[in-house]
Amino acid sequence: MRIAPAAGLLLVALCELALPAFGQDASTVRAQTTASSAITQAGREEILSTVVTGFTPYLLSENSRVVVIDFPSLREQARMFGRVVLFVERHGAPKTRVMTQSEVQQWLEQHAQRIETLTVGNNFRASQLARFFNTARLQDVALSGDEQQLRDWLLQAGLLRPVDTTLVASEPETVIITLPQVSAVPGCVACTVKDAHRKVILEHELSHAHFSTDAHYRDYVMSFWSGMASQASGGKFAHFLRKRGYNADDQELLANEMQAFLMHTPDVKMFAASAVGMTDAELDAIRRQFREGWEAQQRAER
Known part of the structure; x- marks a missing residue:
């Protein structure tokens, strides 16, 4: 240390x-x-x-x-x-x-x-x-x-x-x-x-x-968030973020927080599936969809 x-x-x-x-x-x-x-x-x-x-x-x-x-x-x-x-x-x-x-x-x-x-x-x-x-x-x-x-x-x-x-x-x-x-x-x-x-x-x-700082990643996240909007998972995530106090009128802020909680908060004490009204399996499925979509976009851009 x-x-x-x-x-x-x-x-x-x-x-x-x-x-x-x-x-x-x-x-x-x-x-x-x-x-x-x-x-x-x-x-x-x-x-x-x-x-x-x-x-x-x-x-x-x-x-x-x-x-x-x-x-x-x-x-x-x-x-x-x-x-x-x-x-x-x-x-x-x-x-x-x-x-x-x-x-x-x-x-x-x-x-x-x-x-x-x-x-x-x-x-x-x-x-x-x-x-x-x-x-x-x-x-x-x-x-x-x-x-x-x-x-x-x-x-x-x-x-x-x-x-x-x-x-x-x-x-x-x-x-x-x-x-x-x-x-x-x-x-x-x-x-x-x-x-x-x-x-x-x-x-x-x-x-x-x-x-x-990565425009390609940001565009992907915004597209993914837009796609979630018409699904129950999108409504649940938006409700979760509003409850935490995030500005519900700022879609970029909500999308940014979604990707951070979904993919980069690997501690159930700080973010659990139950917090967004989902089961572990449901949340894992969204994570897999996000990861696979991003990997596919990266391959396409090479």
Whole structure:
């Protein structure tokens, strides 16, 4: 097991780079085209085996368009990404404005949630994060300290860049995924993350990164999801995802989550056939259909 550098050292090193003025044209900001190379590269096994005590980003060795951010626990992860989760994917939360902190607290109370229990892992395209920050700025909604840290780091790492008064995703667009360490949060039983959970969380989130960075796979998943819509299995999966709080109006989000749960959540404690109202045999049949269809498409494309 490897111990990562002391908490925040990598972030501090990156933040020592000169942060450009928000409205500065990107063509004049040399650091932002090269800073991402300063992110430590690591493969999934190295990430899983490394103990961290603070915000720790990695550039995934297997896919250079994927950045993995490791957090000490769900608490730190939620403080940085909780409001983004509500803005991007939670059903019933506004999608055209950023909620204030007091509105977030009201929403959580109404839905019997804590900010830490919204998600166990996250995946966002850089453009989604840019939209969150741009919307907050236009509304004059204050960012939390953790959200400011995220925005500043994304700029320093070159994953976002300023264009006039807005932020845009750098090309090629990066996918940012997050996961917590094996950990516990005092007073929150549901926030406990065990070693087996951590492995499944990373596999689940990496499948989202595959969806976002591989157009052929994304097209296949969307087609498969569209085909499921006319079948009972599609209705059951959609109901399952709505119950988990995903935005039912976002078909790409639902398709992305379907493939991640169906094919990349191999722990019945985290995803079981009964959760979607199916038997094990029924769910296995859908998995087989998905796998065989994808393999056939790959053969056809060779």
